[in-house]
Amino acid sequence: MRRTTLWSREKRSAGTAAAARLTSPAGRLIVLSLAVLWTVPTFGVFVSSFRPEADVKGTGWWTWFLDPNLTLDNYRRVLSSSPGEDNMLFFVANSFRITIPSVFFSIVIAAFASYALTWMRFRGRDWIFVGIVALLMVPLQMALIPMLQVFTGGAHIGSVRIIPDLDLTGTMPGIWIAHTAFGLPICIYILRSFMTTLPGDIVEAARIDGANHLAIFWRIILPLSAPAIASLGIFQFMWIWNDYLVALIFVGRENAPVTAQLATVTGTRGQSWHLLTAAGMVSMILPIAVFLGLQRYFVRGLLAGSVKG
């Protein structure tokens, strides 16, 4: 099956070695120092998170190599749900509760829409697609204030109420709706780009055999789109997991994700600032694991989805 350049750019290695066959010593030095520079800040927090409180506060993490004391105390405390502790596990669970449905809904809805925009013939199809893609340009800041107003007070034109007060502020469905709406343009863009590369003959043949669109969508297009959906899913997952702004506005303390909790802790930890190391690592462990484990899919999704607004 032939794929578009969009999804296989990394495989088209015509100029791979050609572009920089002989890396000069200076070039090698630049790259190595960048790699070190890029690693050191995270590594420092990682090491610090396993050091005893007195060590973290008294000496830089680099002295750990001379005086290697290890402890899990910091993690024990940030994961503890006792009053006054960070209770990170609870907020990690919240992140899952926010992220999984948001990713799921945006992909399901985008899959239906992309199918219609790729394989159905109707008037205005291209205009609808262009319109949706144009919305990629809208920064989500543009949508936050009115959306919050609708969530807290409904909407009306004049005195006619068109949307009732659903009281969605601070609730999970509220943030699912927000993330789904904000993520749809990019999901549709990516999925449609992929679907247009699938061979049209299969769809034609199925049509002639009398299959309706639902059957073609479910039996043929969805299975063939699995790689694109996987990449997109990972991409959306990371984006929503790492989101801070949307969560800050749409969910309160009770439902806050781990990013918001980390930010709160940063501002309020005071004397126990050494705990931030462990709290930070807890908030990052999943994205880092996803990145390292599913790098190939992730990079692919990134190449296709880097236009996210």
Next chain:
Amino acid sequence: MSDLLRDAVLMIAVAALLVAVTVALVKATELIPRRFRESATAAIFLFPAIIAVVGGLLIPALRTIFLSLYDDTGTSFVGLDNYAEIATNNNKRLSVLNSFLWVGVGSVLTLAIGLSVARFADGMKRESAIKSAIFLPGAISLVGAGVIWSFVYAGPPIDIGLLNSVTDVIPGLPASVGGDGDRLWLLERGFGGADPPSAAPGFNSLLLIVIFVWTQAGLAMVLLSAAIKGVPRELIEAARVDGASERQVFWRIVVPAVRPTIAAVLTLTTVAGLKAFDIVSVTTGGNFGTSTIANEFFVTRFVQGRNGLGSALAVLIFALVVPVVLLNQRQERTHQVETGR
């Protein structure tokens, strides 16, 4: 745990409902004349998406533009007063200048680093490990990035800050650039004796931009290195046969060939820079002259509760994003015409 379960049930119920309604409606189209069937089915497939983007993006965006022309209570029309306030209020104006600095310095630095790694890392020993190291910060949240760098920039009373420890041991470094090892990096606006006026971005803003570049360079590298790998080998071989040096091949052949990707990287970092909120919010909260438009938007609307002015700041972000994206598209099209690809 029960929350998790309840949400899972809710999610599955909503999805099942969505699918069931779609299936039922598509079945129902068999009752209408054949020539309308295709359009009707398309409408059913598109309906949830259109509702979501129109209701969740288009109408809210239009309403934000509308709100930006009204006062903070949303009752009386004030024309462009909110925009005038952005231009004249010292804090707001500084945040706009800071955002320009983020865009200018941030995108150029990101491009330079992404391009260097994309060029030099290829064929190096442990190429993929190096690339992963550069990319990793891009996978973690901007909040996490802010926290990580707070430990680098930490100053008194916390005396384990990495940067202070480095500047401390460099002999002969004047105190004005951190030579005594207890500089408050994110609080002090001056640097090396130069003290920026309160209306201009300070050195601490540059330090925040470093965090931003740290998170963005991986994406730039991935995009650029994919593009460089796509440059036709014949082009490069031909240049080599003609006696071009590696440097010439890179600057004269490779860089022009990947021009659209360079533009895309600049566009992406520009857009990301204009939306810079998380890093600022979690490190300085926008204090010490480091606020950006996006941070000011949040503070103005969601801390101070000012709807009109907050909306105007959101529209400003949009107004700055649009020309950049359109410019990028135009040049991409010209490039396609020129190269026939």
